[in-house]
Amino acid sequence: MDGAAAGRYGKQVLFRPIGINGQAKISAATVTIIGLGALGTVSSSHLCRAGVGRLKLVDRDFVEIGNLQRQLLFDEEDALKRLPKAVAASEKLKKTNSEIVIEHEIADVEPRNVEALVAESDLVIDATDNLETRFLINDACLKNEIPWIYTAALGSTGVVMSIVPGQTPCLRCYIDRLPPAGAIASCDTEGVLSMTTAAAASLQCAEALRLLVGLKPTEGMLYFDVWERSFETFYIDRKDDCPACGLGKYEFLDGTAYSFTTVLCGRNAVQIQPPAESEIDLELLADRLQQAGEASYNGFLLSFKAEGYELVLFPNGRAIIRGTTDEAEARNLYARYIGT
């Protein structure tokens, strides 16, 4: 047994489809993981331990106690400190593998920043929780010819599919357009098991290693149910009239199809992204907001409680407004306390 097979990645190197050559490719790769919730905490842990040379972690949210049931990198202390998920995940992963480069970004992925976030990536991991962001990733990855792996979970069911520009159908070949609000089930109404999200993330990362070592993606969209223990794969062909991969219209990336208010799945909360970037002095604002309610600043974000709502504000002006799923009400609260 030589050095590589005996070392940190020994068991993985012994697996023949990877081997020493595959491990070298994995070590040379850059992977961007978008979302560090139930899917992203498991996927980032797998890819970190597998030795992906450079991991870019992106998430917009902070850790809460209700996350711990399924977000396997976080603990009670992270929730108590309300650490941004990108920070908490990056700290844990750096302790797990100091031989790789781990970068993090506290950001909401949206049309203005998605291309910069996926730039230089050999692969993008979708660990988001909504279709709108996935359509945006689809556009950005098609345009920049970056493979990405779509993954979603709900209740006991999950889907996984590799999308390789120019080779496979894209997400919009499968799902033509965004369904109207409230038309699809969400983890708000259906809940989700940690076994579902962990299984989906594991299948996603097996697929990731396949692509990183230079093998073809598996075909079709895998659908599984951990409760019924069933697996099925659906196949379709690329569509010539697909707006994204067929006609080259990136409607989510160019912003024509993209909204800046998002109801957050399972959170009784709405996120507001102001149309123009700003740089807010949160410490100063926290002082000012003390007049109107309970305000605190933890070095990363400002929390403000009033009228039965909580506004959590980030330095670039993005806010998560808890206690409502009404987008207009959330916009109203934002305008009242934060201003535009």
Ligand SMILES: [Zn+2]
């Ligand atoms: Zn397509």
